[in-house]
Amino acid sequence: MLEGTRLNKFLASCGLGSRRACDALVQRGGVTLNGEACTNPATRIQEGDILRVEGKRVSPKKTTTILLKKPRGYVCSKHDELERATIYELLPPKFSHLNHVGRLDRDSEGLLVLTNDGDLANRLTHPSNRVEKEYRVTLTSSIDYPILKKLVAGVQTPEGYARAKSTKRLSPRRVSIILETGLKRQIREMFQTLGYEVEKLFRIRIGRLTDPELRPGRWRHLEHHEVELLSLDPPAEA
Template identity: 45%
Template sequence: MRLNRFLAAAGIASRRGADELIAAGRVTVNGKPCRDFHFQPAPTDHVKIDGKLIHQRARIYIVLNKPAGFVCTRRDPNTTDTIYHLLPLKFSALAYVGRLDAQSEGLLLLTNDGDLAQRLTHPRFKIEKEYEVVLDRVASSDLPQRLSRGVVLDGKRARAKRVQQLSPTRLRIVLEQGINRQIRRMLERFGFHTKKLARIRTGHLRLGDLPRGHWRM
């Protein structure tokens, strides 16, 4: 982990802010100023800013089964039902990974691990997200193929990686993209409305039997 990421992970500053601290000579490693942006501190190194020893924060990972009706934000003037009201106050600084819209439910990861958050959300890593969807009416026989072929949303080809029909009105859809409200908007293009949408997996992380509104570490 490079020095700026080390400082950012410790909650000292953003990466850009950490770069400024390094450039100003305020960061020392084992008693010596370090202006090398590519330096990677070892676990035994003593990193200080203005003489104060920097400790790495413990990494925290929370899996929440978000209920429908709760919004992914810390504050919303229009509602008190935010995901952070489902968690103890001590977790209020954690960032959520992969927003779910208010009416969607299911797996939501919250963490202070910025590297993991970037890996799970950046398109280049192609992390799979799996959803179960309930439609407002019986699916047409060609709907899975049409979802796999995709449609253009926001100037991009939006498509499902895999689609499995579980029942006449239920689908399991796997995405690698992260386009806003992708599943709902794709289905609307084909004349279907989504009655229920639940994320059940992100990468290797599964929701399992976690009850709605509950969380686990």
């Protein structure tokens, strides 16, 4: 534990939910610090402090964060009612407690983070944080530049209004697209609304983190500095 950790962050590290959820937990009462009631989520927790929630002492859980390169044909679910293959079949049983952060649909591929760190998961998925995710998209037909502008301006999809942060035409049928939010099947639905069909979709970046060497279906642990990269935008191009 870092000295001077905020109470809400400390509770999140104990596996009690996101920082926002922990704020509400503290404000409802039931949290004591060194035997005294504590209702301020901004309270600083020092080394040696004793924190209890509903009378039970709590301490930070060991967090595990891994990066999986999801191949096509797997769903992001622990149990699939249609009995389709899930991403957890690609992982050792010891990772069955990890939660996937966001999702890629069954036919999509690329980088996927799994973690038991609720605070990290919230940081990566909450819309207000605008964490970038970059994709390579292959279409079944050639795309014109005006369509790329429409993707950035925004289109109405069955899941709601959706837009890309930026797009770039790589070839007649290949596009780079960057999102900051993630509606269900957003990229596929955006293109379909505009009359295009996605043939292949691959996520290549989350925040600043990329890993072109990781093979499809393989995973690896993320180091602390790599976890920090997940929340950062790439440096601006000169």
